Amino acid sequence: MNVAYLSILVFSPLLGILALLLVPKANESLIKIVGLLATLPALLMSLVVFFQYRTGASLASFTEEYKWFQFGDPSTLGDLFSIKYELGIDGFSLVMLVLTAILSTLAAIASIYIKKEWKGYFMLFLLLEIGMLGVFAAENLILFFIFFEITLIPTFFLIGKWGYFEKEKAAFSFLIYNGLGSAVLLIVIMVLFARTGTSNIEGLTAIIASDSQHLLLSAGAKMGLLVALLIAFGVKLPIFPLHSWMVRVHVQASPSVVMLHAGILLKIGAYGIIRFGMGIFPDQFQEIAVVIAVLGVVNLLYGAFLALVQIDFKMVLAYSSISHMGIVLIGLGALNEAGIQGAIFQVVSHGLIAALLFFLVGVFYERLQTSNIPNLGGMAKGMPITAGFLLAGAMASLGMPGMSGFVSEFMAFLGLFKEMPILAAVGALGIILTAVYLLRAVLGITYGKTQRDFAGITDIRRAEWIPALVLMGIIVLIGVYPSVLTEPLTSTLETIMLGIGG
Amino acid sequence: MDLETLLSFKWGIMTPEFIILGAITLLSLLDLFMPKTVNRKLLGWLGLAGILGALVSLVTLIGNGPESILFDTFRLDSFAIAFKLLLLIGAALVFLIATSYETKEGLDEYRGEFYYLFLAALLGAMMMSSSGDLITLFIGLELLSISSYILVGIRKKNRQSNESAMKYVINGGISTSFTLFGMSYVYGLTGTTNLLDMARHVVMLTDSQHIYLLGLAFFMIFIGLSFKLATAPFHMWAPDVYQGAATPVTAFLSVVSKTAGFILIVRILMVIFYNIPSEGLGTMPLLLKLQDYLAFLAAATMIIGNVIALRQKNIKRLFAYSSIAQAGYLLVVVTSMSAFLFDTLWFYLGAYLFMNLGAFAIIQLVTQKAGSEDISEFAGLYRKAPFLAIAMAVFILSLAGIPGTAGFIGKLNIFMGALVTEPSHYVLVSIMIATTVVSYFYYFGVMVQMFFRPAVEQVKFKLPAGLGVVIGICLFATILFGVAPNIALDFLQTNFNQFSDFFQ
Secondary structure, three states: OOOOHHHHHHHOHHHHHHHHHHOOOOOHHHHHHHHHHHHHHHHHHHHHHHHHHHOOOOOHHHOEEEEEEEOOOHHHHOOOOEEEEEEOOOHHHHHHHHHHHHHHHHHHHHHHHOOOOHHHHHHHHHHHHHHHHHHHHEOEHHHHHHHHHHHHHHHHHHHHHHOOOOHHHHHHHHHHHHHHHHHHHHHHHHHHHHHHOOOEHHHHHHHHHHOOOOOOOOHHHHHHHHHHHHHHHHHHOOOOOOOHHHHHHHHHOOHHHHHHHHHHHHHHHHHHHHHHHHHHOHHHHHHOHHHHHHHHHHHHHHHHHHHHOOOEHHHHHHHHHHHHHHHHHHHHHHOOHHHHHHHHHHHHHHHHHHHHHHHHHHHHHHHHOOOEHHHHOOHHHHOHHHHHHHHHHHHHHOOOOOOHHHHHHHHHHHHHHHHOHHHHHHHHHHHHHHHHHHHHHHHHHHOOOOOOOOOOOOOOOHHHHHHHHHHHHHHHHHHHOOHHHHHHHHHHHHHHHHHOOO | OOHHHHHHOOHHHHHHHHHHHHHHHHHHHHHHHOOOOOOOHHHHHHHHHHHHHHHHHHHHHOOOOOEEEOOOOEEEOHHHHHHHHHHHHHHHHHHHHHHOOOOOOOOHHHHHHHHHHHHHHHHHHHHHHHEOEHHHHHHHHHHHHHHHHHHHOOOOOOHHHHHHHHHHHHHHHHHHHHHHHHHHHHHHHHOOOEHHHHHHHHHOOOOHHHHHHHHHHHHHHHHHHHHHHOOOOOOOHHHHHHHHOOHHHHHHHHHHHHHHHHHHHHHHHHHOHHHOEEOEOOOOEHHHHOHHHHHHHHHHHHHHHHHHHOOOOEHHHHHHHHHHHHHHHHHHHHHHOOOOHHHHHHHHHHHHHHHHHHHHHHHHHHHHHHOOOEHHHHOOHHHHOHHHHHHHHHHHHHHHOOOOOHHHHHHHHHHHHHHHOOOOOHHHHHHHHHHHHHHHHHHHHHHHHHHOOOOOOOOOOOOOHHHHHHHHHHHHHHHHHHHOOHHHHHHHHHHHHHHHHHHO
16 A cells, blocks of 8 residues: 555654654653654554454555665575565554554553653653564564564663662563573574575465475474474563563553553563464474463463462552463463464453553552552542542453453353363363452452541542543453454464464 | 895785884884974874775775785785774774873873874784785784783883783783694694695695694684684683773774784684595585584683673773673684675674774773773763763663664674574574673663663763764764664675685
8 A cells, every 4th residue: 555654653653752852851741742642643553554454455555575684695695594674464463553552652641650751761662662563563583573672672771760669670680581582582583594594474484384394494493493482472471480570570660661561562472472483383383282271271370379369459460460361371272263362362452451450550559659459448439430440440351241351261261161171171260260369459449448548639530531441442342342353353363273274 | 035026016905004004104203203292192193094094095905806915925805805994994993092092190101102002003903814824924913912912001100001911911922822833733734834825735634643733733723812802711811901901902902903813713714724624535624523612612702701791890891701702702603604604704893893992982981080990980871971871872782782783783693604504503502692691681780870870970071072983983883784784784795705715
């Protein structure tokens, strides 16, 4: 359709970064407005594509391809070992792009709580958005990796500078875990590139698929690469036992950063496993599907059990994220259409729910300076609307029918019950636990014994309404009308199912 | 040799060397006869002009076929041109750093020497990259080494400087004797010192005893030369010397001297040892059999450099270990011996040149201002001088190999080279990537100081013109070659024809 539409979409926050350079650093309100405005072009552009796609337009016309650089002598190697700048989208990545754009804008609104050095904050924030958008639009493994690493540096600073008490420790543990994860990822990418001479995702998928005789890579090597990919993205997701950094980040970073972190950055892990793990190594993935399902159940139960005993609401949410990511793995482990669809649904749905809940944490932390559950008791009296949203968010999270959480959990488990009923039955315990820990935490906050004086504390107001309402709206929309998601995902799912021979 | 033969040589290919030689002569004479009151900084600018002149004349030589004069002792092939470009650019930047160097001990008495010794060292390095004979190779090496010994100790009244010069001389002496001893074996077995003649001789070797001796010679030469690269096992001098030497000298040692070391090693390894059959005519080259040992040294260097750097509090010592680690990455290139060897080495050395010299320029500015070399002097740099902090951040990110910078593309190249060969060096690559992650700890430790910690006192920085230019150029190049590496890679492809004339 349009030349460089995707590039403009991905790099549009750059405009904001440049504009911010010109704004004086003490002008708080102007910086915040510019920061917010800079997220809008990407949002509008991604929504336009989304609605065009819904009305039947093809996504192929968005593909971009430019020569970037090449190793060795082009005259003898031809197209081999050349790395191209390739962007493109399919239904799945389009959904992720829209999710990223929406959450970025909402997180920019939530950044009203940032108290210092707004200019640096928004510049890093926008850089992070470029990285996240790029990850989902990249059609080339090396390009993917570059965007993937671009998210790393701003996040490090956003956590380490604008977080809470132990922010630097959290930032370093984020950096080292994710650094290791991306190191492993880089090895996988370079092995694939060095062996096949291409880093185009589609090209690689085709080459590996046609290499059933294991001439390019031995069967063992392929399995090794898949396991390495699982580790690399398992750090991001996070899969137990690679999760400790993520709990720290969720607790220590400022809510607006956690919205993006829990909403998008963790999802890159799931996206990577689906797109590269399942996409490039479908045969090997089938062999270890059981392991993945088991890991999923472990994640689900482990997260749920630990969430049960936390007294800090942020900790509850952090472990709840681990638990919910287990459902993604359960869906993937099932390896049938329902399961995979459930996994993708869970990725989107949890992105929205986690963002909503962390936004609410930001709302009441700003007013009450605590996220300790007993200290927050009686919120329903002092801040009834916030408390209401909190309850609704928790309902969505525990999978109440009519909300997005229900659809994804239902489909993921439907898939797994079909393949591994016993494992699924064990996993289903996790759903009960989810209800228990969320209700314990949220009821403790809303209706618990009133510990403090809420006099003079305002309820949710002005700009704060926007993120709460928008997120709630989308959660309900997906819950009652799931085809808003299923339709864009159909073709991606078909491709994946074709790969795993289902 | 009569005058006729002397005149028949094509001296034109030595123009860059002659320009540098001329500049040295001019500078030393001026220094001698100029009244003491005249500021010697003038000499620095003259020297810089000489380097730039040599650079220009070198560029005009690009595209010349392989030519050699002086009975094949001096050769100009694309390898020599490509790497001399790096040497000259590096030396020019070091000169700019040197012109802004001030010290409490008063360098003014020797400032003249300071400049022309840099040039002499540079000349040595250039001779090394162009030599086709062990004798010229060695003389170039010694010219470089001896000049650097004096440069390290040039702050005569500073105890640390003297200590480091002493350590440098002794270590250097030992390592040189290793190299020379190793070379003597090769000479003994082939009866010639000319590299290409040697290659022709060794191809025919069948006696396994001889090959065994050559293997021994290989280790001695390599270990001796590891001194110049600052890699294991001869890396111990680097932290002490880097700390004690004046910052421009440290910058010179870590970039130009290291580059020269790699040039020398590749020349000797690829010309002589790659041609030695391991078990008689036409069998696998000896060098490939010895690959595992090289890999071991590369791995050891990366681990030592990155792990010990974690505990450093002095910024120059930190960068000493960092540069040991970087040399380890470069050894991975040499070890893997892929088809991309020259390209990768050239690109990474180039990237390293810009990112490291940029960092050293900032280090000099900050430590000079603070009068201390503790890392905590970087605290609050972002508040005091945002541009410097951001530039330093870019250099550090590049050294750590984060995308968007030249360092990342360089690392990508290295991984490519190590994985594309058969068998692939999976273990070596894994070690390299793992140690890179370890390096995040100390690199980001500097970032934490600059961005998160408050400054002790608010002082404004005055950026001297020379340093400003260096930082600007390095920043620009680091980002440019990170975003558009094709500029450098295409330049390499179009002008040097795959370095195919290396063995001619």
